[in-house]
Amino acid sequence: MPAPVEPSASSTVAPRRSPYDAVIVGGGHNGLVAAAYLARAGRSVLLLERLAGTGGAAVSTRPFAGTDARLSRYSYLVSLLPRTIVRDLGLSFAVRKRTISSYTPSRDGGLLVGGSGTRASFAELTGGEKEFRAWEDFYGRLGQVAERVFPTLTAPLPTRDALRRRIDDATAWRTLFEEPIGTAIEENFSHDLVRGVVLTDALIGTFADAHDPSLAQNRCFLYHVIGGGTGDWDVPVGGMGALTDALAAAARSAGAEIRTGCEVLHIDTGGARAEVSYRTETGEAVVAAQHVLVNASPHHLAQLLGEEPSAAAPEGAQLKVNMLLRRLPRLRDRGVDPRDAFAGTFHVAEGYEELATAYRQAAQGRLPSAPPSEIYCHSLTDPSILGPDLAAQGYQTLTLFGLHTPSRLFTADNEATRTELLRTTLEQLDTHLAEPLTDCLAPDAEGRPCIEAKTPLDLERELRLPGGHIFHGDLSYPYLREGAEGAAERWGVATAHPNVLLCGAGAVRGGGVSGVAGHNAAMAVLGR
Numbered sequence: 233m234p235a236p237v238e239p240s241a242s243s244t245v246a247p248r249r250s251p252y253d254a255v256i257v258g259g260g261h262n263g264l265v266a267a268a269y270l271a272r273a274g275r276s277v278l279l280l281e282r283l284a285g286t287g288g289a290a291v292s293t294r295p296f297a298g299t300d301a302r303l304s305r306y307s308y309l310v311s312l313l314p315r316t317i318v319r320d321l322g323l324s325f326a327v328r329k330r331t332i333s334s335y336t337p338s339r340d341g342g343l344l345v346g347g348s349g350t351r352a353s354f355a356e357l358t359g360g361e362k363e364f365r366a367w368e369d370f371y372g373r374l375g376q377v378a379e380r381v382f383p384t385l386t387a388p389l390p391t392r393d394a395l396r397r398r399i400d401d402a403t404a405w406r407t408l409f410e411e412p413i414g415t416a417i418e419e420n421f422s423h424d425l426v427r428g429v430v431l432t433d434a435l436i437g438t439f440a441d442a443h444d445p446s447l448a449q450n451r452c453f454l455y456h457v458i459g460g461g462t463g464d465w466d467v468p469v470g471g472m473g474a475l476t477d478a479l480a481a482a483a484r485s486a487g488a489e490i491r492t493g494c495e496v497l498h499i500d501t502g503g504a505r506a507e508v509s510y511r512t513e514t515g516e517a518v519v520a521a522q523h524v525l526v527n528a529s530p531h532h533l534a535q536l537l538g539e540e541p542s543a544a545a546p547e548g549a550q551l552k553v554n555m556l557l558r559r560l561p562r563l564r565d566r567g568v569d570p571r572d573a574f575a576g577t578f579h580v581a582e583g584y585e586e587l588a589t590a591y592r593q594a595a596q597g598r599l600p601s602a603p604p605s606e607i608y609c610h611s612l613t614d615p616s617i618l619g620p621d622l623a624a625q626g627y628q629t630l631t632l633f634g635l636h637t638p639s640r641l642f643t644a645d646n647e648a649t650r651t652e653l654l655r656t657t658l659e660q661l662d663t664h665l666a667e668p669l670t671d672c673l674a675p676d677a678e679g680r681p682c683i684e685a686k687t688p689l690d691l692e693r694e695l696r697l698p699g700g701h702i703f704h705g706d707l708s709y710p711y712l713r714e715g716a717e718g719a720a721e722r723w724g725v726a727t728a729h730p731n732v733l734l735c736g737a738g739a740v741r742g743g744g745v746s747g748v749a750g751h752n753a754a755m756a757v758l759g760r
Contacts, residue, residue, distance in 0.1 A: 251520035252276045254757060255508045257496045257536070258527030258736065260288025264479035265750030266525050266735045268321050271486035273758055278519060279483065280494040280510050282696070286480045288527070289695055289702070290745050292473025292617070295684050298677020300619025301556050301629060304472035304610065306686070306695065307702070308631050311459025311466065312746030313475075314386050323478040327466035328613050332576030334606075335568060337664040338425050338583070342565045345429070346576055358423045366420050370430070371463075377404050378458040381710065385741050385748045386755075388722040389712040409709065413450045414442025417584070427584035432577075432606060432635070433457060437702040437743075439549035439638045441591050442584075451707040455743060465577075467613040472745065479747075499524055499536045501729050525753045526727075527736040529704035532696060533727065548688035548700030549594070551605070551634030551653055556674045556682035559626050560609065562666040574609040574630065581660045582606065582635075590636040599641055599649070603657045605634040627674060632657065639688035639699045646689045654685045704738035723756040725749065733757065 254270050256263045259281030267279045285291070289306040310327050318325055333346035344353040354364035380398050384390055390398065399405055407416040413434050421427045431442055434453035442449065457463040468475055484490060497516070498509040506524045510517060526533045534541040560570040581590070581602040590600035611618050611629045618627055634657055642649045662668050673681040688700025698704065712722065720726035724740030725733040735753035736742055742749040 251505065251522060252278045253521065254278075254523045254525055255280065255506070255519055255521035256525045256527060256735065257499070257508065258288065259283075259286035259480070259490060259492065260527050260736065261290045261476050261479055261745060261747055262736050262742070262750035262753075263288075263525070263527030264476060264483050265317060265321070265747040266527070266754045267483040267488040267490070267750075268479060268486055269751060269754035270757060271483060271488040272321070273754075275757070277483075277488040278521070279488060279490045280496055280508070281490065281492045282495040284492055286490060286492065287473060287476035289691075289697070290472040290476045292471035295554060296556055296674075296676040296682040297680075299556060299674065299682060300622055301627070301682075302471050302473070302617045303554050303556075303629055304468065304631070305554060306552065306691070307472055307745050308610065308633075309465045309608075310468050310475070310745050311464065312385070312455065312744040312748060313460075314382075314746070314748065314751075315460075316386060317747045317751055321479070321482045323475075323482060325475050325478045326469045328469055329464060329466060330576050330608075330613055332572050334429060334577040334579060335573040336425055336429050336579040336582065337563070337565055337573075342568055342573075343425055343429065344568060344572065354426075357425065363421060363423050363426050367426065370416075370420050371457075373401060373404050374457045374463065376401065377408065378463050379461050381454075382458045382461040384710060385746070386751055389710065389716075389724050389740065392709075392711045392714075395711045408450055408454050409447075412443040412445065412447060413453050417442065424584045428582045428587055429579060431584060431587055432579060432582050432604075435587065435635050436633070437548065437550055438706070439547065439591075439594070439636060441588065446706075448706045451709055454709070455707055459744070467610060469614050469616060471610070471614075471617050475745070496536060498538065499526075499533075499732065501537075501732055503730050506729075506731055522731060523757050524732045525735040525757070526732065527750070528696065528738075529698045529701070529736065530727075530734065530738040531698040531705070533732075533734070533738075537729070537732070539728075543705070546699045546701035546703075546705040547639050548691060548697065548702060549636060549638040550688065550700075550702065551603070551632070551637050551650075551657065552686040552691075553630075553632035553634070553654065553657070554684050555630040555632070556622075557628045557630060557672045558674045559672055560628050561669055561672045564664055564666050571612060574607065574628075575612045576608065578607040580605045580607065580657075580664065587636070594636045594638055594641065597641065599653055599656065600636055601656075602660055603634055603653060604636060605632050605657050605660070607632045607661070632661075637687070639692070642687045642689045646687055650685055650687050650690075653687075654683075702737070703743035704736060707743050708740045710741050719756045719759055723752040725753040725756050
């Protein structure tokens with residue numbers, strides 16, 4: 233497992249030159265991708281990162297004192313990263329497939345999806361073959377969409393009509409692009425638990441109802457089912473930090489300058505040339521560039537430009553919990569091995585009606601009474617994130633991602649609300665366990681349980697994600713807006729300023745750990 237890339241001793245010294253062909257604001261994975269592509273093309277590149285190290289939300293850390301477990305602290309699975317980026321940049325990075333897709337417990341038994349027992353699990357839960365056949369048909373159709381749409385993410389944006397012709401399936405188009413996803417779910421499936429499992433992919437980092445007329449949930453669902461052309465969610469070997477460490481090394485080796493501990497304060501542009509003002513621990517400085525690529529949200533970019541944001545501030549809606557366990561907990565469902573249940577996505581309180589109830593309660597300003605969440609065990613697929621001693625003793629990691637907890641719920645008292653939400657979330661999980669989860673938590677060097685929780689406000693404070701929104705705002709459909717023109721528009725990275733481009737999650741086709749926005753911003757600069 234590669235060691236994390238630490239900031240060099242020269243991180244805050246003056247840049248080697250000015251002007252640069254490109255200054256990149258933010259050293260998350262997309263900024264690093266853009267830096268590597270531009271530097272490999274012979275452009276002079278300076279990347280400025282506020283934090284002491286690169287990686288942004290895609291980092292690995294040892295959050296628990298005295299424990300040798302390197303967890304993906306924020307983002308944790310890979311779906312949208314094109315292999316072309318890995319190959320183009322010569323990255324030493326790999327992912328592994330999960331053997332199980334998901335396990336969803338219920339009072340009537342559980343649903344285990346993945347492997348040879350999937351059909352039997354559907355039959356046992358639903359009492360027949362109908363739901364399984366509907367599942368196969370539904371995801372078979374979406375698999376064809378994934379094969380056709382995913383390759384377009386690293387090409388200039390197609391028009392809406394061109395994308396529709398490429399998909400060439402009127403039913404799939406209507407399901408994803410025209411009607412709320414709840415309509416298709418209710419038409420295709422009758423069992424509440426099955427409906428809920430399908431809906432969850434529309435709600436990751438997205439606060440919406442299944443029938444939301446904005447179709448924000450549809451856009452989230454689309455990106456979650458097209459990843460890699462298969463929809464698979466893969467485990468990064470060595471944790472998320474292995475990817476961003478490899479990207480930082482690739483950018484540096486190509487000639488890009490990476491300066492950490494540099495907080496960008498202002499961007500001034502006249503359209504052909506820009507100046508970027510930033511602050512370090514020793515003072516403030518200004519650097520000039522032909523292009524500025526911003527790996528930050530559109531909302532934060534407006535602040536850097538001294539402009540009014542074009543839309544309301546985004547609002548995140550998730551709880552992220554990291555845990556280290558001495559062992560996996562035993563399940564009430566004795567027919568399922570915990571190593572199977574936690575090897576994929578373990579759904580808690582995510583039946584269709586449970587999700588609807590949780591959304592209504594949160595929209596009314598209350599924490600959900602049964603907080604929905606999904607959990608997975610990274611170390612089952614990739615034990616390299618554990619030190620040898622922990623692995624030998626059977627220790628495991630757990631990552632929990634909670635839904636329908638918008639940032640507005642935490643503004644009055646973030647700490648108290650976080651504590652209460654964590655308590656009720658774990659209580660929901662415990663209803664499906666044969667022992668309390670807290671009995672399985674490992675202690676850190678100070679004897680404290682190895683568990684940490686991050687609310688949207690925590691992510692806003694630590695990562696500058698506006699409202700804690702993991703996608704920098706609602707996702708966009710991957711097609712060209714009507715009337716758009718110019719290279720930056722065609723690549724989905726345009727702003728109101730021709731030489732200032734988005735290269736983060738707020739770009740069209742941004743969001744998730746993909747590198748797509750960084751790749752596309754670099755292609756726009758290079759005129760490809």
